[in-house]
Amino acid sequence: MSDIRRRRVPRPVREQQIIDAAIRVFARRGYHAASVDEIAEHAGISKPMVYLYLDSKEGLFLAALRREAERLLAVFRAAAVPAHSPELRLRAGLLAFFTFVTEHRDSWVVLHRQSSEPSPAITAELARSRRALLAEVTGLVRADIAASDGPARPDDDAEFVAYTLVGAADSLTDWMALHPGEPPERITLRLMNMVWVGMRNVLDGEVWTTPSQLP
Amino acid sequence: MSDIRRRRVPRPVREQQIIDAAIRVFARRGYHAASVDEIAEHAGISKPMVYLYLDSKEGLFLAALRREAERLLAVFRAAAVPAHSPELRLRAGLLAFFTFVTEHRDSWVVLHRQSSEPSPAITAELARSRRALLAEVTGLVRADIAASDGPARPDDDAEFVAYTLVGAADSLTDWMALHPGEPPERITLRLMNMVWVGMRNVLDGEVWTTPSQLP
Numbered sequence: 001m002s003d004i005r006r007r008r009v010p011r012p013v014r015e016q017q018i019i020d021a022a023i024r025v026f027a028r029r030g031y032h033a034a035s036v037d038e039i040a041e042h043a044g045i046s047k048p049m050v051y052l053y054l055d056s057k058e059g060l061f062l063a064a065l066r067r068e069a070e071r072l073l074a075v076f077r078a079a080a081v082p083a084h085s086p087e088l089r090l091r092a093g094l095l096a097f098f099t100f101v102t103e104h105r106d107s108w109v110v111l112h113r114q115s116s117e118p119s120p121a122i123t124a125e126l127a128r129s130r131r132a133l134l135a136e137v138t139g140l141v142r143a144d145i146a147a148s149d150g151p152a153r154p155d156d157d158a159e160f161v162a163y164t165l166v167g168a169a170d171s172l173t174d175w176m177a178l179h180p181g182e183p184p185e186r187i188t189l190r191l192m193n194m195v196w197v198g199m200r201n202v203l204d205g206e207v208w209t210t211p212s213q214l215p
Numbered sequence: 216m217s218d219i220r221r222r223r224v225p226r227p228v229r230e231q232q233i234i235d236a237a238i239r240v241f242a243r244r245g246y247h248a249a250s251v252d253e254i255a256e257h258a259g260i261s262k263p264m265v266y267l268y269l270d271s272k273e274g275l276f277l278a279a280l281r282r283e284a285e286r287l288l289a290v291f292r293a294a295a296v297p298a299h300s301p302e303l304r305l306r307a308g309l310l311a312f313f314t315f316v317t318e319h320r321d322s323w324v325v326l327h328r329q330s331s332e333p334s335p336a337i338t339a340e341l342a343r344s345r346r347a348l349l350a351e352v353t354g355l356v357r358a359d360i361a362a363s364d365g366p367a368r369p370d371d372d373a374e375f376v377a378y379t380l381v382g383a384a385d386s387l388t389d390w391m392a393l394h395p396g397e398p399p400e401r402i403t404l405r406l407m408n409m410v411w412v413g414m415r416n417v418l419d420g421e422v423w424t425t426p427s428q429l430p
Contacts, residue, residue: 160390164409167386168379175378179371194379194413 015053018043019067022060027106031061031122058119061110065122068107069129075100076136086144090199091192093140094169098184101173108173130166138162141199161199168195230268233258234282237275242321246276246337273334276325280337283322284344290315291351301359305414306407308355309384313399316388323388345381352377356414376414383410 009017021042025034036057040047054060079096080089101108111129142158172187224232236257240249251272255262269275294311295304316323326344357373383406391397 156394159393160387160405161409163386163390164383164406167382167384169382171378171382171385172375175375178374190375191379194376195409196413198409198411198413 011053014045015063018045018050018053018060019064022054022064023068023106023110026061026064027109031057036060058121061122062125064110065125065129068104068111069125069132071104071107072097072100072111073129073132073136076133080140082143086140086147087196089140089144090165090196091188093137094165094191095184095188097169098172098176098187101176102184112170112173134159134162134166137166141165165195165199226268229260230278231282233260233265233268233275234279237269237279238283238321238325241276241279242324246272251275273336276337277340279325280340280344283319283326284340284347286319286322287312287315287326288344288347288351291348295355297358301355301362302411304355304359305380305411306403308352309380309406310399310403312384313387313391313402316391317399327385327388349374349377349381352381356380380410380414 018039021039022034024042025039029035029038034057036047036050039060040050043050050060054063075096076093080093082089084092111126138159138161141161145158168191172191176182176187233254237249237254239257240254244250244253249272251262251265254275255265258265265275269278290311291308295308297304299307326341353374353376356376360373387402387406391402
């Protein structure tokens with residue numbers, strides 16, 4: 001490592017530049033077609049230097065994945081602050097998510113599980129980042145249940161609602177790709193319209209029945 | 216082909232047996248670790264015969280994917296019959312979906328995009344089957360809008376609702392893997408609880424606003 005200390009750019013800064021370049025290239029080419037040559041070129045450094053910093057193409061992808069997953073989680077957490085009502089927290093969290101996807105489309109392509117799962121380590125990392133997001137949303141919904149006056153709920157209700165929300169938001173990022181002009185605010189509003197009332201009903205213990213079952 | 220005619224089992228039957236075996240092996244091992252040897256063994260025929268029928272490991276996966284995608288779509292269509300009200304059609308379609316996933320977990324692992332995307336042809340086929348399902352659900356929601364008394368809706372509303380529903384249902388299949396005892400009927404009921412009222416509100420043109428925006 002001592003040979004790196006001589007370079008003008010400090011290691012942490014250089015690493016971030018390489019990850020920036022990796023995200024651009026992985027998002028455009030996909031994992032298999034992406035080359036470390038092109039990533040090095042984008043980062044403006046030599047290929048051996050890229051290997052020295054981040055070890056392998058897989059190492060580059062994992063570093064990109066981890067950084068962007070943490071970034072998305074941080075953005076979500078910062079938006080959905082506990083001081084607000086559950087309703088406003090959910091709205092803020094969704095808006096932060098859709099804004100992130102709009103503004104960092106390349107990051108989202110890397111994070112999105114559809115982008116391919118090239119190795120067991122990457123598959124595991126993608127699953128980990130998804131679980132972290134699901135845990136975050138489950139916690140938010142659980143806090144909402146705890147704060148509400150509704151009857152006691154089955155313990156897995158918060159988790160069920162979180163899977164529904166995360167799946168819906170995930171799928172809507174594909175819809176966004178087909179409607180690039182749609183602002184994140186409008187997508188958030190439409191999703192809130194669709195899930196908020198129903199979510200409240202579920203959490204308040206109201207039960208939908210098929211019309212034919214009604215008296 | 217004349218050498219096949221001599222065999223006791225007719226070609227279409229044999230092909231279905233090979234596909235059955237392929238689904239079992241792909242679901243358990245994943246695409247990359249699955250071997251044509253094991254698939255042949257499960258199907259009870261020789262490996263060269265498997266290649267003769269379905270060409271390659273990729274060919275086997277594509278045949279499995281196409282057959283199960285059509286099966287799922289057929290099950291969904293048969294359940295969501297136009298004669299019923301939109302509410303009952305949605306419930307029946309969701310129930311058919313969750314029942315399929317419960318009863319044919321191996322098929323779902325092959326269909327689920329998380330199962331990996333080993334080649335461009337397979338990625339394209341997965342995307343095609345997802346688009347077909349989205350188109351089906353969009354059509355259902357659009358028919359619902361046309362039949363309702365609500366105000367005229369933006370043309371992309373049905374598609375937005377369909378992406379939300381398909382994403383939520385997709386994500387809930389992961390939740391089901393964590394809760395194997397949960398019957399499809401209960402999952403359907405909980406999802407209906409969560410989305411039905413909201414979906415009606417969106418389609419009837421009611422707009423949710425953040426509480427702070429209210430007078």
